[in-house]
Amino acid sequence: QVQLVQSGAEVKKPGASVRVSCKASGYTFTSFYIHWVRQAPGQGLEWMGWINPKSGGTNYAQKFQDRVTMTRDTSIRTAYMELSRLNSDDTAVYYCASQFCTSTSCGNLFDPWGQGTLVTVSS
C-alpha cells in the first residue's frame, strides 16, 4: 500500500537548520506531488509547500519562502524538507503528505500522510 515514512525526531539550537526526509513506497514516486505541513504543539495545521518529484519543481508558502528548501532523490524515492534559521516558533511536528488523486484528477489535498517528525528548537 502507499506509505510515507519520515525520519526521526530532531533537537536543534536556534539559528541552526534541520532536514527531514520522507521515503515513499507502494506507488510510482514521480506520479504525485509531495507536500509538507507542520503543526505546532496543540495548534492547527500549516501548509509549507510542495515539490514535484518528477521535475523537482517547487512551490513554497510565502511565509517560508526564504527559509525552506524542498528537494528529492528519485533513486531512493525520498523527498526532503530543509528549514533554516530555526527559532522556537519552528518547534512543531512536520508532516509530509502525498497529493491526493481520484481516477480523473489530482488536487492539492493530502492522502496519505507520513507519521510526522517532531522538531524541537531549544537552546
Add this chain to the structure above:
Amino acid sequence: EIVLTQSPDTLSLSPGERATLSCRASQSVSSTYLAWYQQKPGQAPRLLIYGASSRATGIPDRFSGSGSGTDFTLTISRLEPEDFAVYYCQQYGRSPITFGQGTRLEIK
C-alpha cells in the same frame, strides 16, 4: 489568502448523536476544492471528504459533507466512539493552501 473559520471550537456530544461542524471561508471557495480531515491524538490527519461532499476511500457513510461558496458543513449522522477527534477543513483551490483552526469533538 483565504481564511477558514470553523465553529464551534469544541462540540460536546454523546455516542449515537448527530454532529454538525461548520467551516466558513473569507472568500468564495469552489466546492470542488474543499476537504475535511480527522485527526486523533498522536496521529497524522486522515482525509475524510474532498470536493466538499465526496467521501475518501474507506470512510464510513455516516460522514457526509455539504455546502458551497463560503459555507460548508461536515455531518456525522450517528457518532461512534472512534469519531471523537479534531476535525479540520481545508481549501485547496487557491494558493496558499489554508486550513481552519479545527473543531474538537469530545464525548459529553
